[in-house]
Amino acid sequence: MKPACSVALVTPSYRGDFERCQLLCASVDRFLTNVCDHYILVDDDDFNMFARLANARRHVINERDILPDWLRSFRPPSGANARKLWVSLKTWPMRGWHVQQLRRIAIAQHVEADALLYCDSDMLFVWEFDPESLWKNGDLRLYRNEFGIVGELAQQGAKHRQWTEQAAGLNGLSPPDFPAHDYINNLVSWRRDHVLAMCHHIEANTGKDWLSAIASSRTFSECQIYGAYADGARNGQGHWHAGSGLCRTYWSGDALNETGMEEFLAGLEPEQVAVGIQSFTGTDTTLLRRLIDRSNFPFRHPQPPICDERRGEP
Numbered sequence: 001m002k003p004a005c006s007v008a009l010v011t012p013s014y015r016g017d018f019e020r021c022q023l024l025c026a027s028v029d030r031f032l033t034n035v036c037d038h039y040i041l042v043d044d045d046d047f048n049m050f051a052r053l054a055n056a057r058r059h060v061i062n063e064r065d066i067l068p069d070w071l072r073s074f075r076p077p078s079g080a081n082a083r084k085l086w087v088s089l090k091t092w093p094m095r096g097w098h099v100q101q102l103r104r105i106a107i108a109q110h111v112e113a114d115a116l117l118y119c120d121s122d123m124l125f126v127w128e129f130d131p132e133s134l135w136k137n138g139d140l141r142l143y144r145n146e147f148g149i150v151g152e153l154a155q156q157g158a159k160h161r162q163w164t165e166q167a168a169g170l171n172g173l174s175p176p177d178f179p180a181h182d183y184i185n186n187l188v189s190w191r192r193d194h195v196l197a198m199c200h201h202i203e204a205n206t207g208k209d210w211l212s213a214i215a216s217s218r219t220f221s222e223c224q225i226y227g228a229y230a231d232g233a234r235n236g237q238g239h240w241h242a243g244s245g246l247c248r249t250y251w252s253g254d255a256l257n258e259t260g261m262e263e264f265l266a267g268l269e270p271e272q273v274a275v276g277i278q279s280f281t282g283t284d285t286t287l288l289r290r291l292i293d294r295s296n297f298p299f300r301h302p303q304p305p306i307c308d309e310r311r312g313e314p
Contacts, residue, residue: 007131007189008113009038012100013121015046019285020122025053027124027292031273034132036113040121041066041103043073043084043096063099066106068211073099090208091215101222102211108195115140116195120186123247123276126265126291134189141189142230142239143246148182160184163221167228170213171198172205176228183227186276187247190226191238198229244269249276256283261291 009028013021021040028038038058042050047062054060070090076082086094104118117131134141153160161178168176199210202225206213214220230239248268250256256264256277265275275291277283 006036006114007034007117007134008036008111008115009119009131010041010104010107010116011038011119011121012041012103013046013050014042014096014100015049017121017279018046018049020124020279020288021050022053023124023285023288023292024119024121025058026289027126027274028119030292031125031128033128033130037111039107039111041100041107043099045073045075045084061103061107061110063103066103066110067099068209071099071211088212090212092218094215094218098215098218098220101220102215104222105195105199105210105214108190108192108199111192114192115189116192117189118187119274120247120276122279123186123249123274124288124292125274127273129273131189136240139238139240140191141242142227142236143183143185143188144227144231144241144243145182146243147179150179153182154178154180159219160221162219163224164228166217166220167224168232170202170206170225171228171233172201173228173232181227181231182224184221184223185245185247186249187245187274188223190230194230194234194238195226198226198233201229201233242271244271246272247274247276248272249278250281250283251278253281255281256287258287261287 011021011024025038028035035057040050040053040058040060041063042060043063047060050060071086071088073084073086075084084096086096086099108116115131115134117134149160149164152158155161160182164176164178164180168174202210202213208216214225230236248264250264254260261283268275277288
């Protein structure tokens, strides 16, 4: 039976982000309404660690249940802390961040929600948010930074350029002109029916199954692939575009103290309901937890709704 509400959360994660993922879950429970389910996608080695986060609405999904059997992972014999590799006869050897992207696409075949809201595991919600507000007259919000791939990002050899060119090729589109649109963000929403159709479209265009077609290169971005499909192959049908991200991210710099956090939060744009503080900055997770429970933290951020209109039927 189809869930009564239309948006499910999807979070790829791994053991290095476990504490941050716990905070994300706490923030979802504290601030979000009208969420069908929350799916946390992990590899088989991490499944038991994350299984404790599961409840009636939160599901921890082993990649073995959503990825094909011919894609196998192993840890090189150089030590217990060696980085895992995912290998097959159909793809390049891949690291975990590659496979996290593939899980995000694969999960669409195993859920029934109309929309998938992808949340990175090192971010957390800091304000009340109804994911159904992502819908407007039956169209779903799609983050698109208009011509955001420009300058150094668009130069030959730059990863953003390679991601965008590969996305166009997979979708059977002409080579992109630059500057080009950027669809990459750590909190984005996709239509599930479009994800399924995108996989069929890629298979028809390349003659390969969608996963091996995407992973035939080690340089790919699932966000650029979906953006190329949604706007290039479908001319934006079923989406409305938003140029601002829903999450404000602190990518690098010194660890934030309380003053630094207040200054960072002061830069939140009206639509931003989440923050991402990269773990390698060393910011104390105790400070992050205080954003959720509001204890002894003077958080001030007046938040208007994302859009004035309630969603139409998909």
